Amino acid sequence: MTLPRIVVVGGGAGGLELVTQLGRKLGKRKRAEIVLVDRNPTHIWKPLLHEVATGVLDSGLDEVSYQGHSKTHGYHFRRGTLSDLDREARRLTLAPIIDSDETLILPSRTLEYDYLVLSLGSVSNDFGTPGVASHCHFLDSPQQAEAFRHAMLNTFLRYSDPERRLHPNLVVGIVGAGATGVELAAELYDASNMLHSYGFTSLNSGQLDVHLIEAAPQILPALPKRISKAVHRELEKLGVHIHVDTRVTRADEHGFLTADGTRIETDLNVWAAGIRAPAFLSDLGLSTERNHQIKVKRTLQSIDDERIFAFGDCAACPQSDGKLVPPRAQAAHQQASRLYRNLCATLESKPLKDFAFRDRGSLISLAHFEAVGSLMRGASARSLFIEGRIAKVFYASLYRMHQYAIHGAVKTGMTVVVDGINRYLRPKMKLH
Secondary structure (H helix, E strand, C coil): CCCCEEEEECCCHHHHHHHHHHHHHHHCCCCCEEEEEECCCEECCHHHHHHHHHCCCCHHHHCEEHHHHHHHHCCEEEECCEEEEECCCCEEEECCEECCCCCEEECCEEEECCEEEECCCCEECCCCCCCHHHHCECCCCHHHHHHHHHHHHHHHHHHCCHHHCCCCCEEEEEECCCHHHHHHHHHHHHHHHHHHHCCCCCCCHHHEEEEEECCCCCCCCCCCHHHHHHHHHHHHHHCCEEECCCCEEEEECCEEEECCCCEEECCEEEECCCEECCHHHHHCCCCECCCCCEEECCCCEECCCCCEEECHHHEECECCCCCECCCCHHHHHHHHHHHHHHHHHHHCCCCCCCCCCCCCEEEEEECCCEEEEEEECHHHCCEEEEECHHHHHHHHHHHHHHHHHHHCHHHHHHHHHHHHHHHHHCCCCCCC
């Protein structure tokens, strides 16, 4: 008897949590074959990429090998990039894998499925702004975060020589004051202090200028105003130059031009404004939104094909009030749990249930300086504002919850102990 094959494309937080649950329940019990496809060999939790970008987090210590994880949790891993979908034949085509020196590692391959899940996340949206793609760093992947880290270290090193400075202070411009932009701005001040303490550079945080540029009237426009105002206040204490109601119209190697004609000179450019689903999703023959999100029913099935599911940032899932589920990590986590149950129900020929998003609140970490957020009070939808040490504890617990979902209690507990030991044994940031 041939086992039904469930293929999940995309090993981000939601995708990895889903295949872990499916592998434990179905794969290990030989009730289904579970396959994860991802272009990268390892996983790192995307909300941590701003820490990878500044070196505060060593990705080599926190990344999860898909190959090793799959062996333990009952699923199979195939490295590759989705390039085509044949819905009639229920077949995926994976693009060739080519090394950095243009050497072919694996040719194009096909993979058949009985049920397909697309969990491809999102990328930054440059809105076609001239110069952004060529002259800005993005933080959508570990590779991009590492590229920024190397550029940051080289720029700090260059500024140690006064004759090679372009400006009196080192200037970083960040476009987009969502969670990524805000948290990166704070991390940069923390990183500059650590680089100075290690003797890597003569600069300290007083010689760093960070410009945070946001087109909306407030930073963190998707979050409650109380959180936005509290974070705004803390960033200004650090020295961040905040520009709201400011739209960037052009980027170049040395700065940004805004809609009102203002020029902001920089040494490093980061684009963290807006998100969209990967553009190739609109070429797969499925109905998508303008931002390339796949249109799904509330059961997370594609509106075109009941055997294809999509969730997370790449899916446009309606709520009961008609609004779409927001593209947030907690939404992907909740959808992974619902989709796990719906896929199990599908195999048992039981009816599927609709996904209902429950907002658990929002938390923003400003490096070691502060944390601010709100927690939702159950069904009343009233939020509890928190900040300081308790907010830091809750923020740290979000990552531990993700680790628990993919590793279980024992390994997560051991990881917490090892992380604590590493704080004493290793430098506080990656310096190479």
